[in-house]
Amino acid sequence: MKILELGLLDLNLEKREKFIKSFINNKFSKQFLDFKYFISRKFSMKEAQKYFDLKGRYLNRILTFYDKGYIERKKINKVKFEYMLTKKYVSLYNRIMQEAKLFQITPSFNSQS
Numbered sequence: 001m002k003i004l005e006l007g008l009l010d011l012n013l014e015k016r017e018k019f020i021k022s023f024i025n026n027k028f029s030k031q032f033l034d035f036k037y038f039i040s041r042k043f044s045m046k047e048a049q050k051y052f053d054l055k056g057r058y059l060n061r062i063l064t065f066y067d068k069g070y071i072e073r074k075k076i077n078k079v080k081f082e083y084m085l086t087k088k089y090v091s092l093y094n095r096i097m098q099e100a101k102l103f104q105i106t107p108s109f110n111s112q113s
Contacts, residue, residue, distance in 0.1 A: 003019065004092070004095055004096070016099070016103075017103045020100060020105060021105055023096070024096070024100055031061050032065075032093075035070075035085060035093075037051060038051075038083075039089075039090060040085075041084070042083065043082070043083050043084070045059060045062060045080075045081065045083070048062055069088050070085065070089035071084065071085055071086060072084055
């Protein structure tokens with residue numbers, strides 16, 4: 001992600017394309033991109049679990065994205081939070097999609113998208 005933010009791939013088009021292909025096909029990057037469904041929506045942990053068809057008390061990916069600043073949360077009662085993707089997520093998502101479009105790479109999203 002820092003590579004894109006710092007513009008380190010702007011010098012070599014071939015390496016840029018290779019990086020974007022690898023990035024989009026990476027398991028964790030796909031999880032990142034799958035959150036596009038929640039752009040401009042507030043969601044609960046339970047809604048995300050249902051969307052991704054995952055079981056368990058928490059989705060670690062949400063907590064990781066929260067720690068990295070891609071998701072913000074607001075406490076709605078003693079134990080429940082409401083989540084929303086931040087401008088940082090939307091900006092990076094748009095940059096990745098712009099790069100993918102440039103190289104005609106079609107990312108695969110969650111089947112429910």
